[in-house]
Amino acid sequence: MATALQRLLPELRACAVCEPHLPLGAKPIFQLDRRAPILIAGQAPGRVAHEKGRPFDDASGDRLRAWLGVPRETFYDPRCFAIVPMGMCFPGTGKGGDLPPRPECAPLWRDRVLAALPGIRLTLAIGSHALGWHLRRKASVDELVAGWREGLAHGLxxxxHPSPRNQRWLRDRPWFEAEVLPALREEVAQALAVRHHGARKE
Structure with a gap:
């Protein structure tokens, strides 16, 4: 019997709801496996991700993997990490960088996708749009990230965003590297260890 995710995947890949608004056309970029213990909730694929067909395969991804303390092969193993951006297609660029995720995407797909991922133990919400949706409140990235302990108590x-554009934000907030990153790496290691332990028992 097909799982909920297996039934959903063809629909996700074929989605073209936002096609009229996308400069490079519809091309949903995600990584999914129902066994994944960690969900990476990003913003939207960039141009490089659109061209390669793979999320975070750029400088932002290099920094994110360093934050997580995992190699590329683990990061791109869908049994370890589910990667589902708020908007699954490249939205185009504006004066300040990439445009926000298309607003049609999350209401259409997000609840259905998350419901099909029963193994998620840890959610990493990256950037303002993912933070707002997953934390269900409006506040600055600064305020939301500063409250990381409260979120972590609920598995989030x-x-x-690990973009090079955020270099100043990171430099001005040394507490992020000193406090958040060690906790992040510990939580990621624990979630992956539980998955691997469970896989051996199956």
Whole structure:
């Protein structure tokens, strides 16, 4: 019998709801496996991700993997990490960088996708749009990330975007590297260890 995720995947791949608004056309970028213990909730694929068909395969991804303390092969193992951006297609660029995720995407897909991921133990919400949706409140990235301990108590760790554009934000907030990153790596290691232990028992 097909799982909920297996039934959903063809619909996700074929989605073209936002096609009229997308400069490079519809091309949903995500990574999914129902066994994944960690969900990376990003913003939207960038141009490089659109071209490669793979999320976070750029400088932002290099920094994110360093934050997580995992190699590329673990990061791109869908049994370890589910990667589902708020908008699954590249939205285009504006004066300040990439445009926000298309607003049609999350209401259409997000609840259905998350319901099909029963193994998620830790959610990493990255950037303002993912933070707002997953934490269900409006506040600055600064405020939401500063409250990381409260989020972590509920299995959700708020993070700034790892983009090189955020270098100043990171430099001005040394507490992020000193306090948040060690906790992040510990939580990621624990979630992956539980998955691997469970896989051996299956």
């Amino acid at each position: 760790l708020p993070l700034p």
